[in-house]
Amino acid sequence: MVKLIALYKQPEDQKAFDEHYFNTHAPITAKIPGLRKMEVTKIVGSPTGKSDYHLLCEMYYDSHEALKEAMKTEEAKASGKDLMGFAGELVTMMIGEEVNE
Amino acid sequence: MVKLIALYKQPEDQKAFDEHYFNTHAPITAKIPGLRKMEVTKIVGSPTGKSDYHLLCEMYYDSHEALKEAMKTEEAKASGKDLMGFAGELVTMMIGEEVNE
Numbered sequence: 001m002v003k004l005i006a007l008y009k010q011p012e013d014q015k016a017f018d019e020h021y022f023n024t025h026a027p028i029t030a031k032i033p034g035l036r037k038m039e040v041t042k043i044v045g046s047p048t049g050k051s052d053y054h055l056l057c058e059m060y061y062d063s064h065e066a067l068k069e070a071m072k073t074e075e076a077k078a079s080g081k082d083l084m085g086f087a088g089e090l091v092t093m094m095i096g097e098e099v100n101e
Numbered sequence: 102m103v104k105l106i107a108l109y110k111q112p113e114d115q116k117a118f119d120e121h122y123f124n125t126h127a128p129i130t131a132k133i134p135g136l137r138k139m140e141v142t143k144i145v146g147s148p149t150g151k152s153d154y155h156l157l158c159e160m161y162y163d164s165h166e167a168l169k170e171a172m173k174t175e176e177a178k179a180s181g182k183d184l185m186g187f188a189g190e191l192v193t194m195m196i197g198e199e200v201n202e
Contacts, residue, residue, distance in 0.1 A: 003142055004148070005142070005144075007108070039199070040200040040201070041104055041106070041159075041198065041199055041200065042197055042198045043106075043195045043196070044196055045196045046193075046196055047105070047172065047196065048194070053193075053195055056106065056195075056197060058142075071148065092147075092153075092154075093147050093148050094144045094152050094154055094157075095144070095145055095146045095147055095152070096142035096143055096145060096157060097142065097143045097145055098140070098141075098142055099141040099142065099143055
């Protein structure tokens with residue numbers, strides 16, 4: 001499958017970030033048509049101690065074409081707008097392909 | 102579950118990196134006792150074009166305790182040594198917890 005990946009750096013206010021992320025952003029994002037699965041990982045550290053990152057979200061689509069189509073929808077636009085509002089400076093977006101799926 | 106995450110930046114020589122990663126590093130890493138699942142994602146771009154990243158590897162363990170024990174094994178030390186040799190400058194390691202598992 002194809003994944004849209006969002007990796008978030010540590011926010012200044014972790015509590016406020018999590019509250020917005022889980023109560024507002026994730027529900028908006030979950031509505032995007034074509035989204036097959038959404039996996040959220042809370043980053044809690046690294047093998048050497050702390051991590052610069054706070055959260056990893058992986059959104060699965062059937063194909064690059066399906067992801068492209070999904071990104072054109074109103075739901076995706078709403079998710080993107082919300083994202084830029086609360087985490088534009090914190091997020092790195094990637095598109096990936098599962099190996100050995 | 103708990104994940105050990107390795108995120109690799111774009112290597113200068115992608116072909117040489119992939120050859121070492123898939124033929125040498127991944128097989129060494131797969132032998133680490135306690136590893137439940139290893140998911141590799143090839144980063145192919147971002148919603149705005151290119152990405153600074155090349156590969157994401159997620160290694161699943163039952164718990165933080167299991168990960169800690171695994172890291173003490175000879176297999177983990179061999180994997181870590183190999184990693185530093187071919188990608189020490191490229192890799193960011195994180196430890197994460199799955200949300201809503």
